[in-house]
Amino acid sequence: MSKKPLQFTLNGANKAVFVEDGQNLLDVLRREVGDFAPKYGCGQGTCGSCTVLIDGKPHLSCLTLAERSEGASIETASGLADGPDLHPLQDAFMEHFAAQCGYCTSGMLMAAKALLDHTPTPTREEVVEAIAGNVCRCTGYEPIINAILDAAARGRRFSA
Amino acid sequence: MTKHRGRGVASINYPIGMNLGGDPSQALVHSNPDGKFTVALSSIDLGQGMKSVTRQIAAETLGVPVEDVYVDTADSDIGPHCMGSFASRGTHRVGNAVIAAAKEARGVLLDAAAEELEVNAQDLETDGKGNIHVRGAPQRSITVRDVSIAAQFRQGRTISGRGIFLIPLSDVNPETGEMSPVSCYAHACLVVDVEVDDETGVVDVLQMNSAYELGRALNPKLVEQQLVGGAWMGMSHALYETTEPYYPDRAHAPNDFNDYVMPGPGDIAEHNIAVLERPAPDGPFGGKGPGEMCANPVLPAVANAVFNAVGVRVDDLPISPEKVLRGIKDQGGARPMPTPGQAGA
Numbered sequence: 001m002s003k004k005p006l007q008f009t010l011n012g013a014n015k016a017v018f019v020e021d022g023q024n025l026l027d028v029l030r031r032e033v034g035d036f037a038p039k040y041g042c043g044q045g046t047c048g049s050c051t052v053l054i055d056g057k058p059h060l061s062c063l064t065l066a067e068r069s070e071g072a073s074i075e076t077a078s079g080l081a082d083g084p085d086l087h088p089l090q091d092a093f094m095e096h097f098a099a100q101c102g103y104c105t106s107g108m109l110m111a112a113k114a115l116l117d118h119t120p121t122p123t124r125e126e127v128v129e130a131i132a133g134n135v136c137r138c139t140g141y142e143p144i145i146n147a148i149l150d151a152a153a154r155g156r157r158f159s160a
Numbered sequence: 161m162t163k164h165r166g167r168g169v170a171s172i173n174y175p176i177g178m179n180l181g182g183d184p185s186q187a188l189v190h191s192n193p194d195g196k197f198t199v200a201l202s203s204i205d206l207g208q209g210m211k212s213v214t215r216q217i218a219a220e221t222l223g224v225p226v227e228d229v230y231v232d233t234a235d236s237d238i239g240p241h242c243m244g245s246f247a248s249r250g251t252h253r254v255g256n257a258v259i260a261a262a263k264e265a266r267g268v269l270l271d272a273a274a275e276e277l278e279v280n281a282q283d284l285e286t287d288g289k290g291n292i293h294v295r296g297a298p299q300r301s302i303t304v305r306d307v308s309i310a311a312q313f314r315q316g317r318t319i320s321g322r323g324i325f326l327i328p329l330s331d332v333n334p335e336t337g338e339m340s341p342v343s344c345y346a347h348a349c350l351v352v353d354v355e356v357d358d359e360t361g362v363v364d365v366l367q368m369n370s371a372y373e374l375g376r377a378l379n380p381k382l383v384e385q386q387l388v389g390g391a392w393m394g395m396s397h398a399l400y401e402t403t404e405p406y407y408p409d410r411a412h413a414p415n416d417f418n419d420y421v422m423p424g425p426g427d428i429a430e431h432n433i434a435v436l437e438r439p440a441p442d443g444p445f446g447g448k449g450p451g452e453m454c455a456n457p458v459l460p461a462v463a464n465a466v467f468n469a470v471g472v473r474v475d476d477l478p479i480s481p482e483k484v485l486r487g488i489k490d491q492g493g494a495r496p497m498p499t500p501g502q503a504g505a
Contacts (some may be wrong), residue, residue, distance in 0.1 A: 046417035097385040101207030128425045135417060138207045140392025141425035143385060 011079025019066045026061035037077035037106045048134030051107035058114040077106035096147035100138030112148045161359035166469025170461035171349040174453040177249035179341035182326040186240035187257035189265040190320035193312040195305030196228045202242035204234035209382035210250040221262035223286025248451020255444030260323025272311040344440045347373040350457040354465040358494040361481030365429040375440040375448035390454020398462035471495030
């Protein structure tokens with residue numbers, strides 16, 4: 001199989017890689033770029049642990065053809081913190097104990113960021129809807145919902 | 161079509177650990193030359209918080225700040241032997257092993273400090289902030305870091321400790337089957353309110369109220385977190401999850417998250433928790449730990465609540481809409497339990 005060049009920005013930084021035909025974005029991010037924040041969960045778009053933002057919208061990177069990301073702006077949980085300063089959502093997740101094993105967390109954070117970027121003061125129902133595609137087996141969701149609502153209630157600005 | 165409310169209760173005595181060869185766990189603790197300590201364990205933290213709790217236990221026993229302790233788990237190649245993370249044994253078994261190891265390491269730490277300060281080790285105490293000083297004379301002081309450096313580079317001493325926790329294996333009485341499988345029990349009571357739709361058979365959990373007695377809550381927020389998450393999983397087992405086929409055979413069993421039904425963030429119920437702390441005599445700082453008990457009582461409580469709501473006794477899991485509907489049909493309609501006033505068990 002031939003490889004194709006692909007350029008995009010990852011958390012604001014330019015990336016240029018060669019990708020296989022049919023290679024999915026999650027695979028490219030983890031293997032070619034070395035960003036291990038998006039997780040491989042089910043590999044079929046039903047668990048949400050691979051959630052990344054493409055041009056501001058949440059996408060399942062395991063189902064996204066990498067070559068369709070040409071020129072796109074991709075955000076992952078790796079880009080949330082600014083040096084030692086955590087993103088408000090990360091702070092809220094910590095304070096509300098919204099992670100246990102942590103496998104869903106990076107996907108949850110990106111689903112939440114997609115929501116708050118567009119809906120800074122969401123209702124509880126909107127939060128539930130936003131993370132409805134992300135599976136968590138540990139927390140029972142309540143701490144995650146509370147963390148997202150708290151992050152929103154603090155009125156902080158949400159920009160990566 | 162009517163929605164029937166019902167309430168179910170379940171109480172449990174829950175064994176901590178198991179009667180398997182004495183159920184041993186080992187821990188190894190050693191200092192690094194920067195005065196920080198590493199705890200090596202072979203149990204794994206699955207997200208229940210064992211790393212946090214064993215870190216607290218080690219720091220408390222050593223007498224050093226919790227920030228100065230690192231817990232390394234789950235390396236069964238080079239770690240000390242442990243039976244594993246199961247049977248709700250982590251806090252109790254591993255915690256006790258960590259105490260034993262940390263005590264031995266603390267003894268060496270104080271011996272090394274005594275040599276540096278030219279005093280008797282019995283006269284030394286730690287302040288929990290990284291200093292060791294002579295009791296009653298805080299100016300005769302040395303940092304844990306300096307002691308570690310001295311032990312490493314001058315005294316030729318390893319500040320380390322080994323710990324194992326083992327309960328006596330209980331033989332089974334061949335006549336009665338009687339044995340003492342564990343050394344302590346945790347307890348819980350949980351009340352569940354449900355609503356059962358007699359047209360669809362769908363059971364909605366409206367509210368959970370629970371009380372847990374699990375020894376001392378060594379990390380209260382982690383305990384609460386585990387109880388909240390575990391109750392969700394209990395609800396999920398009670399009403400949703402199964403790997404068995406529906407129709408007509410195993411080929412129709414769920415293979416992925418599309419088919420494997422779980423409650424999502426929109427299906428959760430309010431859960432009010434009371435944690436009762438009664439320190440266990442043989443627990444690490446009195447702790448037993450919540451463990452699997454966080455999920456277990458939800459299942460019988462939900463089953464009882466369904467029975468209370470529509471009179472249908474489902475005795476295999478999950479309590480699917482189909483089973484509820486078949487039960488209602490078999491008995492000729494929903495039969496809410498006659499209870500005075502509000503629905504009560």
